[in-house]
Amino acid sequence: MSTLKKYVLIMAIYLILIVAVFSVSQYSGELTIKTKKLQHDIQQEKDTISVLNAEWAYLNTPEHIEGLATHYLKLHPTSARQVVSIKDLMAKIKVLEVKAKKKALYLAKLRKKRHVKSHKYTHKKTRKSTHIKSTHIKSKHTKTKHKKVVTKHNHTRAKH
Amino acid sequence: MNFIFNKDKHKHNKDDREQRYTQRATAKIIDKFAIQGNIKGAIESGRRRIKFLIAMVLCGFTILIWRAVDLMVLSHRVAPASSFSWGFKAPKKIGSILDRNDVVVAVNLPEQSLYVNSIEFLSQNESPEEAADKILSILPNLNKSKLMKKLTNHKSFTFIKKLITPMEAKKVLEYGIVGLHFKPDSKRIYPQNNLLSHVIGIRGVDGGGLQGVEKSFNDLMVNQGKDLQLSIDVRVQHILRSEIEKTVEKFNAKGGAGVIMDVKTGEVLGMSSYPDYDPNHYQNATSDQLFNRATKGLYEVGSVFKAFTMASALNSHTVQLDDIFDTSTPLKVGRFKIHDYEYFKYPLRVPEIFAHSSNIGTSKIALQMGTEIQKKYLKELGLLDKVDINLPEITKPMYPQGRRWTPLSTMTISFGHGIAVSPLHVAQALSSLVNGGYGIKATLLKQTKPQLDKRIFNQHTADTMRHLLRTVVTSGTGRKSEVRGYRIGAKTGTADVAAKGGYNRNARRTTLSSVFPMDNPKYAIVVMIDKPLGIKETHGYATAGWVVAPLVRNIISRLGPMMNIIPKYDVELKPQKTSKYYIRPFNWNKKMGQVTPRHNIHKKWYE
Structure with a gap:
């Protein structure tokens, strides 16, 4: 290869390298600008978030919330009586359960007694007593009316 | 192949012949039109000039290309980020202040400052007066003549107004006045307004902290750009502030202050001083509003000090709970007399001296204890x-120095006269009494672990003090602070206000230091109301039991459920007659043997 050709080749390689470096540098420059723009956008978003946070904190000030709650919800601060521990609550539930069982037993007993009494009563006066009936009576204006017929038997039960 | 070669050779010979022929023809023409003499010389010099010119142009281009390569490749620089924001550097980040639950209490928000480039403004044909009128219609607080000067001062940068609102900036932009620009800036905003004014403090227009944590943590927030998390809880702070405000207005008092502190970590959950100010508009605040009564105000807190005297005396084994002291007559010391609010005809036991808040009894105990022990414990x-504490607004307490601390001083200091401390001092000392006797440091920073210092009182003294403080609420002067179920302990203190040459008997300072729940103390609350006036509802009384005790009751009844403190109802309301903490009523000797506790519940509150 002649020296001229060698020089031309070296020059060509130089040129290619220069172009390559230049384009890479341009590309990286563009990317840097893009990054800076993104960073700027992020900062702007952060600023917006901080503004919104401040606004949220302002709207959530205890005084503001208290005012709104008392005005619109008729709420008041929780009193000590409204605070119960889970342990106490379970104990209370147990007590209530026992009470409810006792009451149920008592009621059942009472019902049984009454049933016996009423059974005796009805056995004696079966012929005279009638049950509650609702009869349809046609009025003058041809409208149907529900009328309760209170029987003698019902009166007597009420007296008991 | 030979054929091809021969053909090429033949072609080559032909080209040579053509060239020779052309050369000969050219020579003939030159000879025919021979240019000789001066004309030839002129053409030659022309040629040289053209060559020189081409060389120069090439040289120039080479320099330009080299410079371009240098700019783009060798010394390549990227445009700075600030070029995206009006050519100014973005304002420095200043850290925010948050409460213990991450609620924002102070934050920097982006705002803009308006400035004028006068050279640019004057290059246009707009009249300065018209422009000034336009600006004044948006920013009416500015001075017109000063504004005119700024517009025509031939300078490239003069501030018209720092930190204008986004709405104002938008209006200025709409007018389109040439030469008016905005500099990106940031403004400190306090969303909680008055709520935390004395804790946070203020930050000046230049960004420097002037008061409160803004000043004490300026380096952390400005230079390091870090956020600051406080121990304050805005909900607790709101309860404290609103109750103090109500009481001050109700009793037409001069002011008030309060501190709520965690007794084991020393964290200040709430600290309020009333009257307060809005840090967003601190320029309008008066000196009275700017004054932090909770940390900088020094007051004689009165009988609240009896708790410290009792604890010192019990811990140093000077007195036992069963010791009795005569308090039936005023105590004469030289030309002075120490009085009590009520004189008991029978000698009082130590818990009774504490619960009935006897100055005479406490003075006698202090005298028995001695000045040195008192000083040591204080x-x-x-x-x-x-x-x-991390606040610039703190003061050293006022008390007699050196030899001036006489036995009389020991006696008066034992019941809180002759020594002036801040409410924060009291809260800190009270925490040490009830947290098991350990020293503690008040802090405004959020803590995760208990921060107990060395032990001051032994466990027995600490337990005894819890019982004694409880008796004040069950049977003593602090009965109005009781909230059923919350086992509150307290000590009231009513002190006459010091005036020229003595005390003003008509002006009082009422303080209540309380702790709850007493079986496992968590929070210490100290509230002080300055110069309250008696009202019809309190029968004209303006003592701590009437003024501050109901205030603390309201605070605890709101605070307890919020802090998840479970009330206990199945415990005794008062110490039983057989208990060593039993407090005999005022007319005990008249009804001797007739006093029977109303509630006969055997389960103790401290179990």
């Missing part, structure tokens, strides 16, 4: 030094 409790 020093250990931090009542003789500045509070080591």
Whole structure:
């Protein structure tokens, strides 16, 4: 290869390298600008978030919330009586359960007694007593009316 | 192949012949039109000039290309980020202040400052007066003549107004006045307004902290750009502030202050001083509003000090609970007399002296204890030094120095006269009494672990003090602070206000230091109301039991459920007659043997 050709080749390689470096540098420059723009956008978003946070904190000030709650919800601060521990609550539930069982037993007993009494009563006066009936009576204006017929038997039960 | 070669050779010969022929023809023409003499010389010099010109142009281009390569490749620089924001550097980040639950209490928001480039403004044909009128219609607080000067001062940068609102900036932009620009800036905003004014403090227009944590943590927030998390809880702070405000207005008092502190970590959950100010508009605040009564105000807190005297006396084994002291007559010391609010005809036991708040009894105990022991304990409790808290507004307590601390001083200091401390001092010392006897440092920073210092009182004294403080609420002067179920302990203090040459008997300072729940103390609350006036509802009384005790009751009844403190109802309301903490009523000797406790519940509150 002649020296001229060698020089031309070296020059060509130089040129290619220069172009390559230049384009890479341009590309990286563009990317840097893009990054800076993104960073700027992020900062702007952060600023917006901080503004919104401040606004949220302002709207959530205890005084503001208290005012709104008392005005619109008729709420008041929780009193000590409204605070119960889970342990106490379970104990209370147990007590209530026992009470409810006792009451149920008592009621059942009472019902049984009454049933016996009423059974005796009805056995004696079966012929005279009638049950509650609702009869349809046609009025003058041809409208149907529900009328309760209170029987003698019902009166007597009420007296008991 | 030979054929091809021969053909090429033949072609080559032909080209040579053509060239020779052309050369000969050219020579003939030159000879025919021979240019000789001066004309030839002129053409030659022309040629040289053209060559020189081409060389120069090439040289120039080479330099330009080299410079371009240098700019783009060798010394390549990227445009700075600030070029995206009006050519100014973005304002420095200043850290925010958050409460213990991450609620924002102070934050920097982006705003803009308006400035004028006068050279640019004057290059246009707009009249300065018209422009000034336009600006004044948006920013009416500006001075017109000063504004005109700024517009025509031939300078490239003069501030018209720092930190204008986004709405104002938008209006200025709409007018389109040439030469008016905006500099990106940031403004400190306090969303909680008055709520935390004395804790946070203020930050000046230049961005420097002037008061409160804004000043003490300026380096952290400005230079390091870090956020600051406080121990304050805005909900607790709101309860404290609103109740103090209500009481001050109700009793037409001069002011008030309060501190709520965690007794094991020393964290200040709430600290309020009333009247307060809005840090967003601190320029309008008066000196009275700017004054932090909770940390900088020094007051004689009165009988609240009896708690410290009792604890010192019990811990130093000077007195036992069963010791009795005669308080039936005023105590004469030289030309002075120490009085009590009510004189008991029978000698009082130590718990009774504490519960009935007897100055005479406490003075006698202090005298028995001695000045040195008193000083030692007050020093250990931090009542003789500045509070080591992260606030610039702190003061050293006032008390008699050196020899001036006479036996009379020992007696008066035992019941809180002759020594002036801040409410924060009291809260810190009270925490040490009830947290098991350990020293503690008040802090405004959120803590995760208990921060207990060295022990001041032994466990027995600490337990006894819990019982004694409880008796004040069950049977003593602090009965109005009781909230059923919350086992509150307290000590009231009513002190006459010091005036020229003595005390003003018509002006009082009422303080209540309380702790709850007493079986496992969590929070210490100290509230002080300055110069309250008696009202019809309190029968004209303006003592701590009438003014501050109901205030603390309201605070605890709101605070307890919020802090998840479970009330206990199945415990005794008062110490039983057989208990060593039993407090005999005022007319005990008249009804001797007739006093029977109303509630006969055997389960103790401290179990």
